[in-house]
Amino acid sequence: MNKKTLRSIFLGVAGCIVLYWLLHEPERVGAILSRFGGIFSPFLVGATLAFILNVPLRAFERMLSGVDKKGLRRGLAILLTFLSVLVVLAGVVWLLVPRLGQTVESLLNQIPGFLIRTRDDIRHYLDSNPELMEWLKEHTDYENINWSGVIQDAVTWFTGKLGNIVDGTISTVVSLGNGVFNGVVSLVFCLYCLGSKDTLARQGRKLIYALFPEKYCDEAVRILRMANSTFSNFISGQCLEAVILGLMFAVSMSIFRMPYMPLVSVIIAVTALVPIVGAFVGCVLGAFFILVDNPLQAVWFVVLFLILQQIEGNMIYPRVVGTSIGLPGMWVLVAVAVGGDLMGIGGMLLMIPLASVLYALTREYAGKRLAARNVDPQKLEAQPPELKSHFKEKRRKKREQRILKKMRRQEESGEPEE
Secondary structure (H helix, E strand, C coil): CCHHHHHHHHHHHHHHHHHHHHHHCHHHHHHHHHHHHHHHHHHHHHHHHHHHHHHHHHHHHHHCCCCCCHHHHHHHHHHHHHHHHHHHHHHHHHHHHHHHHHHHHHHHHHHHHHHHHHHHHHHHHHHHCHHHHHHHHHHCCHHHCCHHHHHHHHHHHHHHHHHHHHHHHHHHHHHHHCCHHHHHHHHHHHHHHHHCHHHHHHHHHHHHHHHCCHHHHHHHHHHHHHHHHHHHHHHHHHHHHHHHHHHHHHHHHHHCCCCCHHHHHHHHHHHCCCCCCHHHHHHHHHHHHHHHHCHHHHHHHHHHHHHHHHHHHHHHHHHHHHHHHCCCHHHHHHHHHHHHHHHHHHHHHHHHHHHHHHHHHHHHHHHHHHHHHCCCHHHHCCCCCCCCCHHHHHHHHHHHHHHHHHHHHHHHHCCCCC
16 A cells, blocks of 8 residues: 555545536536636637637748748737738628628518419419319318418518517627627637747646656647647638639529529538538528529529539548548548537537547557558558468368378278279
8 A cells, every 4th residue: 555556546536426426416517517618718719719810820920931030920920810810701791791681672572572473373373273273172262262361471471580580680799799808808818829829839748748757748749739730721621612612603603694693602601611511501591592583593503502512522522621631531521420410510620620630540550550460561452462261271271181081091991082
């Protein structure tokens, strides 16, 4: 019973007590975690924002490599990074907000006419199909339907729902105003992280090497650097993929003369930041906008979206994002499916670079194990040579031995061979 044994026993007992408390007090544990999450959320948001902005920051620092003073170069790079982000956001808002307002106003003006045209088309179709008309008269109260009232109710319902959406949006914006302080704290913490990222990295390494054995620290630092590179490449690849998809829709919709081209293209590009499935949200919105203007074009828009989505999802996305993070396209799709099922949109964004890190570590481990076991390299080729079965070889040798023994017995006894 030395100090090490007593410490292990103490840690084991403490772990059992904590596990028992976690299992039997889930509500209290949730409240405590929620409280700590609310306290540290501005710093987590700021750190996440700094990690994302570090990607363009490194690019601007390489562009300003001619500036000798490191502090001045870092400050100019941070300024250019925030200016570029503000320009992109301003461009998106400038494209979306006016177009969205015009679209909503146009929809409100076109919905009554759309419903009337739909009513006339239904009546024309029923007049040209008397069998269906007879069936409706027998099974429904078709002759007594007040189509004007139905149209008025539909317009009233849509206007009311639109009003609720607008009211909900306004209340959300007002509630977001209460988080201005947290936003300022997150922004200041983000600026501090970007300006002192080298110092923070050095402090983190000192702390790790002070607490754990050196060989484990070396491996942990190597994996963390690999994860940092992978996540950075994923962010840049995801942004590039969103731009490519938006341009594809802009060009295609311009060729086929579909309405709301700028609005729909920007919406799809923004929603495409969510891997694989994000663009489907833009498809629903775009189809709805086009539906009121021209239902047939809405159908063709959906067909166009399915074609472009297949091209993007199976060819462009796995190559652009998968190549940037070193993950094959097949595993990109698997990571998106698993991450989305476990944690939703956040899981999709997190699982792809995490799967890339795991893929690289697995490949390294497999390579070391193969080298240690001296496996023939020819067996690892795409088309390995024909391999012999050890079980079949063993059975063949036993069968030959039995035949030899039988032949010896026949020779000794003088019996004729079969």
